[in-house]
Amino acid sequence: MNYYEIKFNGIKVGSHSNSFEIKDKFFDTFENSEIKQAEITASTKLNKQDNKTTLDINLVGTINNIPCDICTEKIDIPISSKMNYVIKEGDKNNVYNEDVIIVNAFENTICLKNYFYEMISLALPAKRQHKLNATNNIECSKEMINLIEKYSYKNNEIMDPRWEALNDIKLK
C-alpha cells in the first residue's frame, strides 16, 4: 500500500477526508531535494459531486534543519500551505492548468506524493532566517556569527596583498 494515496474510484458522492504524516523518510525518494527533514501534517478533503470532484490539500508543520542565511545554524521553518484542485478524468497528456489533477477512469486511487512535495518545496521561503525576538533583534547564534566573522577576517588578511604590505612595514 502506498501511504500517500487516496481512494478515488467508486467513492460515494460527498466529502471524504484523509490525513497524512510527512516526515524525513518522505524525502528519500526525492534525491535532489534541498529539504531532507520535516514534520508536516497533510489534510486532504475530496469532495465528490455528480458533475465535479475537487480536492483540497492543507499542509501545516515545519521544515526542519535548514541553514539560516545569516548565521548558518540549522533552523526549523514553520509552513502552512493550501491548494484546491479540480479532479478530471481524462488523458494525462492533455495540458490543463496546474490546478487540475488528471486521473484515468480506470484508476482506483490518486497518489498525492508529488503534489505534497511540490507544495512543500514552494512553501520554503527564499529567505531563511532566525526569527526576530520581542525587542526586534534577530535570534541568530552569536557564537556562529563570531566564528563566521573571525573566519572571513582571517581570509581577508590572507587574500588582500595590502595587508601583507602593512605587515612588512610593521616588521621594519
Ligand SMILES: [Zn+2]
Ligand atoms: Zn541565524
